[in-house]
Amino acid sequence: MTDGLASRRLLMIGLDAISLPFVRDHLESLPNFASLLERGLCHTLKTPGKYMSAATWPTFASGLQPGEHGHYYPFQWNAEKQSMLRFSKPIWSSRYRYEPFWHPVARQGVPTIAFDIPYAIFDDEPPCMEVSHWSYQSTGVAHTSDPELLRDVRRRFGRRPMGTEVQIPKTARQCATLRDRQIQAAASKGDAILYMLDKPWRLFLTGFYEVHRAGHNLWPVEGEFASKAAPDALLAVYREIDRQLGRIIGRVEQDDADTSLLLFALHGMEPNRAQGHFLDEIINRLNRRYLGKQPKQGEKAKPLNVMAFLRSRLPSTLQYRLTQLLGEDIQDWVVNRALLAGRDWQQTPSFALTSGGEGFIRLNIKGREREGFFEPGSTALQDYLDWLRARLAEIRVAATGEPLIDEILLADERFPGARS
Numbered sequence: 001m002t003d004g005l006a007s008r009r010l011l012m013i014g015l016d017a018i019s020l021p022f023v024r025d026h027l028e029s030l031p032n033f034a035s036l037l038e039r040g041l042c043h044t045l046k047t048p049g050k051y052m053s054a055a056t057w058p059t060f061a062s063g064l065q066p067g068e069h070g071h072y073y074p075f076q077w078n079a080e081k082q083s084m085l086r087f088s089k090p091i092w093s094s095r096y097r098y099e100p101f102w103h104p105v106a107r108q109g110v111p112t113i114a115f116d117i118p119y120a121i122f123d124d125e126p127p128c129m130e131v132s133h134w135s136y137q138s139t140g141v142a143h144t145s146d147p148e149l150l151r152d153v154r155r156r157f158g159r160r161p162m163g164t165e166v167q168i169p170k171t172a173r174q175c176a177t178l179r180d181r182q183i184q185a186a187a188s189k190g191d192a193i194l195y196m197l198d199k200p201w202r203l204f205l206t207g208f209y210e211v212h213r214a215g216h217n218l219w220p221v222e223g224e225f226a227s228k229a230a231p232d233a234l235l236a237v238y239r240e241i242d243r244q245l246g247r248i249i250g251r252v253e254q255d256d257a258d259t260s261l262l263l264f265a266l267h268g269m270e271p272n273r274a275q276g277h278f279l280d281e282i283i284n285r286l287n288r289r290y291l292g293k294q295p296k297q298g299e300k301a302k303p304l305n306v307m308a309f310l311r312s313r314l315p316s317t318l319q320y321r322l323t324q325l326l327g328e329d330i331q332d333w334v335v336n337r338a339l340l341a342g343r344d345w346q347q348t349p350s351f352a353l354t355s356g357g358e359g360f361i362r363l364n365i366k367g368r369e370r371e372g373f374f375e376p377g378s379t380a381l382q383d384y385l386d387w388l389r390a391r392l393a394e395i396r397v398a399a400t401g402e403p404l405i406d407e408i409l410l411a412d413e414r415f416p417g418a419r420s
Contacts, residue, residue: 008260009202009252009256009260010202010204011204011252012204013245013261013263014117014208014266015207015263016209017212017215017268018212018238018265019268020042020268023238024037026235031246032243033245036261036263045266047266048066049268051358052066053356053357054073054074055069055071056267058071058098061117062101064417065415065417066419067411067415067417068418068419069096070096071119072411073353073354073356073360074086074087074139075353077353079370086332087138087139096419099123100114102128102203103126106127106128106203111202112127112129112201112204113130114132114206115129115131115192115196115205116133116135116189116192116206117205118136118138119132125145130145131143132144134153134154135162135185137165137209137213140160158185161184162182162209167216169226170229171227175227175228175230178217179229179230179236182240185210186210186237186244189208189210190248194248194251197248210240211234211269214234217229221271245263249261283361287347289391290384290387291349335354346371346373348364348373349384350363350373350388365381392408393405
């Protein structure tokens, strides 16, 4: 490597869940995006995001596919405890260690900063400066290579500027509040990045997550699950990201015009048409049918337990306020109770897990799950799997007659590996 190449710098900025079509439709309001698209190269990435949206960041960091790194969703299933754990929990993350690709780079003597990159901290003494999950979409449990650095960032720019995710339809006032908070969070992230850029580096990785949060809540759509967002609310957040990119690019070009810039998104965003919320009841009904417990004619779906009943009955405003007030541990307990409590595992051939819009079905296998149903590798397991796939493929949307399910995949076939 020549001296010139050895001194070059690379700045990588993740724009989490950004919609490139939305950007292209509003280039007149996004001058920095317009300039980058005109001057730069644009390519489509291949990631596991089509099937497992939450597996993309671990795949990016590790270079491994989901079947190898084992990260499928922020609420990962723990077979021994038969419960779901948030990925930030040490009991969960310690079992799924991998080395981020920038660690070997840093050990070669390249000054490296990974600032607010998710799924990164698995090393108690990383060879570079790292902050993970400071102002991130799915969790506020931050980790760092240097506790004083995290304290400094929080003191200067806020504890978690983007706040917590509350996954319910929102009122017009709540949408306006969320829009304003994400705009301010993007500004705080920009300020923090500029602050970190003053430290020594040749490789700098960081990310903006505000358009992810905004896309979940402010997308201009109508329907039962839509929030009452103003038509320009989402664009307002994109404009702020555009402004922050302009500030960052201006600083980097001023400091070192030869710095290379790589913007990337590991998956995009579009209106949510997922029907995963039906999956739990579908699987429960199919399992009763498989076990010979046919429901009576006209039987209505029932909440799985008291917690699910309460979640379905509480006014959205009350749910919103409670989620903001309660910590992640309580939120996680509620999710587990709502989905799993009251279940007779000896009568559960399979069950649905939470997802980011995909439909995840877990087979209940002895020796893997604490209270398994099927013997591993048994004829009964294969027969059930064939039966279940056939029944799922038969389900149609009543209004149109089209299949409810686009595609049925087996994880160990699509993503083979020790953790598939």
